[in-house]
Amino acid sequence: MSPTPSITPMKSIALAQRLGLYTALPPNGSGAFAEGRYDSASLYLTTDGGKAERALLQHDDRIRGVYLVEPGLVAITSVVPIDWLDEPDATSPTIMPSDIPPAPPMKDWSEMSLDEFMGDITLSDQYEVVGDSEDFEPAYEAMEFPDSLPEVWRSEDGRVSVRWLGFDDNRDVCAFMDGKPAGVYVKGMAFVEEEFRRNRIGLAMVVAGSIISNREPALDTDGELAGMIGYSEAGYLVHESAFAILQSPDPILALNEPRPDYMPQEQQPYPISLEELHRRLENHDASPGSRGSSGPGM
Numbered sequence: 509m510s511p512t513p514s515i516t517p518m519k520s521i522a523l524a525q526r527l528g529l530y531t532a533l534p535p536n537g538s539g540a541f542a543e544g545r546y547d548s549a550s551l552y553l554t555t556d557g558g559k560a561e562r563a564l565l566q567h568d569d570r571i572r573g574v575y576l577v578e579p580g581l582v583a584i585t586s587v588v589p590i591d592w593l594d595e596p597d598a599t600s601p602t603i604m605p606s607d608i609p610p611a612p613p614m615k616d617w618s619e620m621s622l623d624e625f626m627g628d629i630t631l632s633d634q635y636e637v638v639g640d641s642e643d644f645e646p647a648y649e650a651m652e653f654p655d656s657l658p659e660v661w662r663s664e665d666g667r668v669s670v671r672w673l674g675f676d677d678n679r680d681v682c683a684f685m686d687g688k689p690a691g692v693y694v695k696g697m698a699f700v701e702e703e704f705r706r707n708r709i710g711l712a713m714v715v716a717g718s719i720i721s722n723r724e725p726a727l728d729t730d731g732e733l734a735g736m737i738g739y740s741e742a743g744y745l746v747h748e749s750a751f752a753i754l755q756s757p758d759p760i761l762a763l764n765e766p767r768p769d770y771m772p773q774e775q776q777p778y779p780i781s782l783e784e785l786h787r788r789l790e791n792h793d794a795s796p797g798s799r800g801s802s803g804p805g806m
Contacts, residue, residue, distance in 0.1 A: 627726025
């Protein structure tokens with residue numbers, strides 16, 4: 509018997525974005541409310557085959573859709589909250605109906621090149637990000653109430669927490685370390701407070717934001733190419749390293765590894781010099797690649 513699929517805030521939020529919903533989760537991740545961009549809907553994730561079958565057989569307008577997320581896990585969206593969907597799932601194994609349409613898939617990052625991930629970029633120190641940027645003010649204001657922000661990733665030692673901001677750009681996240689505000693990833697710009705650097709916080713934020721939004725830095729919020737994007741050296745490197753993590757079979761697990769050991773040695777994302785980055789861009793060297801967005805901080 510296959511293990512019961514897990515239901516996590518990361519999985520719920522990322523799915524809601526792929527369904528075109530705008531979500532807010534309780535801090536503990538139990539259940540989810542999703543608000544549509546033009547209307548509203550409740551989003552439920554269930555491992556209960558009975559609930560899935562009942563939702564498929566509903567003959568009223570309350571159920572908007574039923575989707576198979578992965579084997580044994582179904583998403584149900586409804587126009588209004590429905591009592592029986594709020595009830596606990598069956599504790600004994602149930603059989604899922606076989607005619608459930610698949611949910612919009614997560615992007616397969618392994619089929620993408622680094623150039624496609626990063627888009628058209630320019631590199632310069634002028635794109636170095638500073639913590640007092642006006643772009644970060646809404647994020648730091650939201651971080652004053654961390655319990656209102658759903659946690660989407662926590663390091664194995666429990667010290668680093670990445671939380672979703674729920675802004676118009678659904679890629680935007682923030683991070684705490686030892687309970688203190690440690691960094692933000694907003695509008696494609698990653699910034700980590702100096703005292704918290706070298707803890708892979710920037711890396712974790714870019715990976716989490718990419719998974720939730722199902723969108724690479726090369727794309728704008730509307731899914732169109734963002735055009736030329738400016739990166740500092742640190743900003744480029746953190747996105748390059750995040751891309752390596754995203755290409756792993758399990759990016760969340762890989763975040764806790766010292767290096768993505770699934771990659772060949774010559775493709776490991778070791779730090780390189782700004783001169784080498786420029787050389788790669790000029791020569792279109794694809795080892796390991798040469799495109800980006802903006803922001804400093806690992």
